[in-house]
Amino acid sequence: MNLSNEFFYKLESEEIVSRISIEFYKKDILDFEEYLNGKDILEVTQEDIMVYLKYLKSKYAENSIIRKITSLKSMYKYFVKKDYIATSPVEKISTTRKHIKIGKKIKGYEIKAILDVCGESRKEKRDSLIIKLLSETGLKISEVLNLEAIRLKKNNYKSFIINRGNEYIITEISIDLSHELREYVEKLEIELDSHVDKIFYDITNQNFKDRFIKYGKKANLEREVLPSMIRNKCISERKKEMLNSIKENRLEEIRKEYLKIGIGDEN
Structure with a gap:
């Protein structure tokens, strides 16, 4: 019995965690062993774990990374207890969001790939519409899911107005998305035979996140993507636009100053 299997057997025999949790442990640890590519699991150093953490950040979302590191912590803690190693290489690796935080942005082609695999069912069209609204507006998921038909x-x-505390944000959308939104609401009201309050009444934040991740896998994306990455992308693009605008305004001010003193005046 190899050491990881010994750890799995210990979890199963002592019934410390649920069957589902054990399956997660197995997947996380077997993935790590595959990453090690033959290196002895007892010879892993803290530096190896740091490199592995960097690798995880390039492929997985925060929750998945935290779970994978937590699985390794449990296994190496067991190895220390059994005196297989003196100290755990994962002991000083923090699993708080502050240290794991990725803040990655989704790419345009990734959004397109996800939209392409959304099907024609009402729920899939609903998901596609939510993704398009997030992409156009840069709003929070909760703000989009709480949109009211009235x-x-x-x-x-x-357009619609979003209330953020004492701040009211007027958000406009494209003509195409406006038509798509109208069509969705009208069909929904016919289907329900009544007026709707919140147009996305039948989906929660977590449910949408789970479905979004599944679309990413179905689209064969090389990394796990989250809907929050759409907002990161929008914020980044708006910062660039603002900086470009500031640069252009500054250049125009400089040009005017030069003209005042005769520099650049062709006459």
Whole structure:
């Protein structure tokens, strides 16, 4: 029996964790052994774990990374207890979000790939619509999921207002998305035979996140993507636009100053 199997057997025999948790442990640790590519699991150093953590950040979301590192912590803690090693190489690796935080942005082609695998069922069309709204507006997922039909109708599906505490944000959307949103709401009301309040009433934040991850896998993306990455992308793009605008305004001010003193005046 190899050492990882010994650890799995210990978990199963002592019934410390649930069967589902054990399966997660197995997957995480077997993935790690595959990554080691033949290196002895007892010879792993803290530096090896740091490199592995960097590798995980390039492929997985925060929750998955935290779980994988936690699985390794449990296994190496067992090895220390059995005196197979003196200290755990994962002991000083923090699993708090502050240290694991990725903040990655989704790529345009990744959004397109996900939209391409969304099917024609009502729920899939709903998901596609939510993704498009997130991509166009840069709003939080909760803000999109709480959109009210009455407010959309009032503005002819062209814009809506988001309330963030004491701040009101007017958000406009494209003509194509406006038509798509109107069509979705009208069909939904026919289907329910009543007016709807929140147009995405039948999905929660967590449920949408789970479905989004599945779309990413179905699209064969090389890494795990999260819907929050869409907002990161929008924020980054808006920062670039703001910086470009500031640069252009500054250059225009410089040009005007030069003209005042005769520099650059062709006459």
